Amino acid sequence: MNDILRKELLGSGASVVGFAGLRGVLNSEIAHLERAVSIGVDRNLNESTLRLLGTLQERAAKILKAEGHRYLCIPPDSDRIRNTFVSRLYPLVTHKMAATSAGLGWIGRNGLLISPVFGPRLTLATVLTDAPLKIGSPVESSGCGECSLCMDFCPSRAITGRQWSRHDPYVALISRKKCDSHKRKMRALTGKPNCGLCRSICPYGRDNKVSKIGQAV
Template identity: 30%
Template sequence: RDYHKLMRKRLATLARWIEAEVGPIGYRAFVDSAPVMERALARKAGLGWFGKNAMLLNPKAGSLFFLGELYTDLPLPMDDPFEGEHCGSCSACRTACPTGAIVEDRVVDARACISYLTIELFGAIPERYRKAMGNRVFGCDDCQLVCPYTRFTRATQEADFAPRHDLDRASLLSLFAWGEEEFLEKTAGSPIRRIGYERWLRNLAVGLGNAPWSEAVEAALRARLPYPSDLVREHVRWALARQREKRRALIASS
């Protein structure tokens, strides 16, 4: 199931529990489903502080957790906001960002962020960021993974959050070979589905362009050249040019 729907379901369960205790209330649950200023609300609720990567950091969980909101007309006591910041002189997240998108402490240039480029951007990925993308196809967590507070994170035991269809082990070549029907089938209930098949191929083409040269990669890219999408073809041509450069470099060095 889509984790957004799962979390909203959990919040609705919480609301019904509250109703059982206090009577009928008005409420609405949100998990990435409306323009809610969730990080700012979470800080005011005492859940953490803004790290230098602009993520909400919790001292016991880092930033690897979901934020969900339950709006209600039930009068509730106010929580104390989280006081202070605990990043100190650490700048691991800024150093780790592949594209330098963290331009200042707590300021991220979304136009350079790989998560934005691979998920939110509908058009062509600017060439100046393609090499830095490496093999990232859907998002990027580098700034979170290097954060010292991440070591306190525990892996979830929720089966709904476990990888499906071997997506955690699949090769870029095998994913690039999927047809649209296979893409829709194997991303059902996953946030990946929302980028659509066209941008899926766009992102994979960039990843294959960044891969070490191989005949199989070059052949797979050539096979996609007739694909009926200007967006896909443009990224495939770029990737082919990268692969051919690497092939020539290998020949020259042998």
């Protein structure tokens, strides 16, 4: 099942595919869906990325359904969709939780998933399932090491510099208030609300030459 899913998803445009075990971290309504397929594409979140990730989730769901397994697709932007079942799940089952549990990377000082290959440039989607998938080795701690580039150059000093670990997953990495305040100022000046310096400055994945051909992690 792992190989079938991986082959199909990488062949359809995914950059990374991983398999996570989430036993004990899901709320009771979905506790039976204790495995996750974590899918990443090497693109910014925009309409075409959403479409691609939607297609990839559909393909994974089709394979799982054909084998008689249950599944629940959590879209990449489920945190922005209001008043739906998956939007209410989002704080409990974040894509970053699934991705780190699948071994795809760690949470960097900038609060983003850092893939060793693609850096902070993946957009993620998740498919929960009860299929008996072989799960990857979770990443236990940050791989940022001594690097502090994102913190040093953040224009709003929003990045605290602390390090994520699986044992302290909710450590305060970013001051959202400071970051949002800076983005509002940017919008007033340029018409664009985004900053993204902490993403673009990260050395991981910057020179990645394999991103367009896909790679399983």
